Amino acid sequence: MADTPANDKTPGRKPKAAITTIGNHQLSPATLMMGHGYDPMLSEGSLKAPIFLTSTFAFPSAADGKRFFEGITGKVPGGTDGLVYSRFNGPNQQILEGRLAVWDGAEEALSFSSGMTAICVLFLAYCSAGDVIVHSGPLYAASEGFVARTLSRFGVTYVDFPAGATREELDAVMARARAQADAQGGKVAMIYLESPANPTNALVDVEAVKAARDAAFGPDCPIAIDNTFLGPLWQRPLEQGADIVVYSLTKYVGGHSDLVAGSIAGASKWMTPVRMLRNTMGGIVDPNTAWMLMRSLETVELRMSRAGENAARVCAWLATHPKVERLGYLGMIDDPRQQDIYDRHCTGAGSTFSLYIKGGEAEAFRFLDNLKIAKLAVSLGGTETLASLPAAMTHLSVPDERKAQLGITDNLVRVSIGIEDADDLIADFEQALAAV
């Protein structure tokens, strides 16, 4: 009998070639999420990928085992084409990573047990003692803390710049970073961005950062960007000149507030050092969470589109409310330079915004305590609407001076709109504002 895929049980076999086009027609990411990288005939015809709960994989032959390890250890470049050991790879993680790469138009993606694991392993893979990191500010607090408090213990320093910086300001920042690196006997190891910034929603001009990087250091210093707030739907930073895109998959990609995971994606040459370090340290996402993320990816476009439409409706209603001081929403930018960046970089305003209630903490607390549908919790990007008060919660430990600088006031309510009915959300906000 011919050896069909159904009875070919060879471990480590690759799925059949993925279909990404029909004739000249390029398939969209939304379509590819239903099958890309998975061949049911390798798993008893199971339409959905099973969860592969195993710590290790049987090799077809000793020679294959050697070849796989040559890839894992970097002895032969290009990674391994076989399954080896679950700290390195696994079927669920490989399918997930293939699908994540599709969204950002990247050659490769790597998955991690949390967004912060992805970010920390990325920094560690690129920074040596004496090096300098250039980063936009503010960053997610734990990212900023890892650079300022952990990497500093290993002789890595940083130079930061405000998210909205112009090309001229960026040139000055790069020159300062170069001088600092020279004085420390190191190099500028990475430019790390987060856009939009949290909770200010200030956008970074990635095209200007790339031009400044090219002029100052050439292309060997990678530009990484945390795209958690607008990706993968509303911002594709690799197209604006970033080299590496970073996600907390916990947010919009996971999208149901029921898992913690992270990823990075980019060209293979940028991924290889990170993959090698992940092989050593661990931190790869587990098979069960990878499976849940594959389910999430099937609806990520639907969920994000609906959340974005809801946010536009809710913000249009809030904007004219007498108890609302102002909104920090990317659909209502009042600064022409920020609007210009938005027009060049973004295809949607997202569903996470800042709502400034007239008054102070007491008024903001009354609003939050009276919400009936929206949940009082930190995080974002889930199916349900969440609201929190950064000054009293996520940014409580930020020094007052820096809070003032960043516009983190006691009346700033952070809102992440979900996929509920928009009229129900408006009704909820209306009664909560009435109680303020």
Ligand SMILES: *Cc1c(COP(=O)(O)O)cnc(C)c1O
């Ligand atoms: C949540 C978040 C992170 C950290 O991700 P975890 O999955 O919680 O580790 C990093 N960056 C941004 C912008 C985030 O919102």
